[in-house]
Amino acid sequence: MPGMPLDELIEKIAAAGVVGAGGGGFPTAFKLKTKTPIATIIINGAECEPLLQVDQELMARYPGELLAALATLVRGTGAQTGVIALKEKYHNAQAALAGAIKTYPDLQLHLLPDVYPMGDEHLLTYSITGQVIPPGGLPLHAGAVVLNVETLYNLHHALAGQPVTHKYVTITGAVRRPLTARVPLGIPVAELLTLAGGPLREDYLLIAGGPCMGKPVSSNALITKTTKGIIVLPLDHPLAATYRRDLNQELKLALKVCCQCQQCTDFCPRHLLGRPLEPHRVMRAATYGLADVTLPQALLCSECGLCDLYACPFNLSPRQVNRKIKAELQQQGFKPGPWQATNPSPFRAGRQVPTKSIISRLGLKEYYARPVAFQEEEINVQEVRLPLKQSAGAAPVPVVKAGDRVQAGDLLALIGENTLGASLHASSSGTVVAVNDSIIIKEGAIRGER
Numbered sequence: 001m002p003g004m005p006l007d008e009l010i011e012k013i014a015a016a017g018v019v020g021a022g023g024g025g026f027p028t029a030f031k032l033k034t035k036t037p038i039a040t041i042i043i044n045g046a047e048c049e050p051l052l053q054v055d056q057e058l059m060a061r062y063p064g065e066l067l068a069a070l071a072t073l074v075r076g077t078g079a080q081t082g083v084i085a086l087k088e089k090y091h092n093a094q095a096a097l098a099g100a101i102k103t104y105p106d107l108q109l110h111l112l113p114d115v116y117p118m119g120d121e122h123l124l125t126y127s128i129t130g131q132v133i134p135p136g137g138l139p140l141h142a143g144a145v146v147l148n149v150e151t152l153y154n155l156h157h158a159l160a161g162q163p164v165t166h167k168y169v170t171i172t173g174a175v176r177r178p179l180t181a182r183v184p185l186g187i188p189v190a191e192l193l194t195l196a197g198g199p200l201r202e203d204y205l206l207i208a209g210g211p212c213m214g215k216p217v218s219s220n221a222l223i224t225k226t227t228k229g230i231i232v233l234p235l236d237h238p239l240a241a242t243y244r245r246d247l248n249q250e251l252k253l254a255l256k257v258c259c260q261c262q263q264c265t266d267f268c269p270r271h272l273l274g275r276p277l278e279p280h281r282v283m284r285a286a287t288y289g290l291a292d293v294t295l296p297q298a299l300l301c302s303e304c305g306l307c308d309l310y311a312c313p314f315n316l317s318p319r320q321v322n323r324k325i326k327a328e329l330q331q332q333g334f335k336p337g338p339w340q341a342t343n344p345s346p347f348r349a350g351r352q353v354p355t356k357s358i359i360s361r362l363g364l365k366e367y368y369a370r371p372v373a374f375q376e377e378e379i380n381v382q383e384v385r386l387p388l389k390q391s392a393g394a395a396p397v398p399v400v401k402a403g404d405r406v407q408a409g410d411l412l413a414l415i416g417e418n419t420l421g422a423s424l425h426a427s428s429s430g431t432v433v434a435v436n437d438s439i440i441i442k443e444g445a446i447r448g449e450r
């Protein structure tokens with residue numbers, strides 16, 4: 001749909017409830033509502049968390065849809081170019097896109113090395129534009145807008161008037177049949193686990209997201225617009241132990257054993273990009289309880305986890321400490337002053353960590369080697385529970401009440417035109433049985449897709 005005016009594009013994207021599907025959850029319409037000129041639209045296909053295979057599959061299976069949507073966006077925003085960035089090793093995706101992109105002179109592919117992390121917007125923007133986003137800034141400060149691959153795929157459907165009702169999720173690890181599946185929003189993780197044939201072990205930990213940046217969840221947790229992966233780990237897996245660590249113990253441990261070797265700083269990707277972030281200093285200040293000027297540096301941490309999962313010889317977690325400090329500073333309404341940035345470190349290239357080293361360090365080789373099936377057929381569900389708030393910003397306002405009959409795709413809750421947030425649609429047909437901070441719909445899903 002080339003030539004669609006930006007206002008119309010934004011309106012369609014907002015009406016469909018599109019949000020960052022890679023985990024960020026920022027409402028896409030708001031990303032595009034900017035007075036800052038956009039030079040480059042970057043599609044983030046790095047998918048650098050080991051084990052996840054959502055974006056790779058979408059790029060390999062739907063290159064035409066993705067490129068058409070990107071071309072429409074580039075023309076609508078007046079950007080100079082649209083770039084799909086993906087790892088060199090995603091051969092199927094690369095072949096599919098390379099064939100289809102020839103008819104789009106404004107679009108290009110950008111191949112990324114297989115290092116972790118690579119999908120961080122700051123690292124990606126630098127890799128593509130050569131411009132460093134100022135510390136605390138956004139890709140727009142380098143003239144870029146970054147969207148995830150699945151977000152672009154949803155945007156393609158939004159332009160045709162189809163709202164976001166489903167999510168692609170990879171479920172892998174200790175399951176019988178690892179797979180990437182398209183499932184209705186609002187089903188519990190337990191249902192996805194059943195789809196994957198069930199766990200291989202009785203005692204297991206569920207991690208939502210990827211193995212490096214995920215968060216432990218229960219089997220009752222719901223699939224939302226931002227769920228990208230579910231990793232199932234036996235409780236005695238070393239990575240499961242890492243996820244179950246207690247922050248207070250962590251701080252005590254840090255006080256005893258942090259030797260200030262600086263390895264965490266040496267490998268920190270944000271530090272190497274020239275950010276004034278030195279996790280070893282934050283550790284020192286935090287463990288000694290200092291109200292140190294260093295602490296606000298924590299706000300620049302992406303929580304990639306390279307420091308604790310890879311760099312620290314004692315498995316200490318500057319990431320956890322940064323997370324705690326960030327939460328405290330945000331609670332206090334702390335506003336950092338202008339940061340003193342430097343240029344990217346000359347050591348940066350040599351200190352990038354190959355993904356295979358991370359996989360090996362995390363004990364994930366066994367899971368990484370397993371084939372991951374792909375499944376898009378509609379599944380029958382008896383009930384979906386759709387949390388109203390599935391994005392950054394405010395929750396949308398329900399427009400349905402208990403007792404209403406709805407069809408998949410119907411509007412359930414609406415966000416105001418100028419309010420940050422995203423509207424919500426029914427992922428399954430049935431009867432609305434409750435409306436509170438979630439909307440519950442009972443009865444089976446209709447067959448047929450969008």
Ligand code: SF4
Nearest residue numbers: 258260261262264312
């Ligand atoms: S790598 Fe570990 S021991 Fe070394 S400074 Fe960082 S937290 Fe301390």
Ligand code: SF4
Nearest residue numbers: 268301302304305307
């Ligand atoms: S998690 Fe660690 S390595 Fe990653 S940005 Fe934060 S301090 Fe740096």
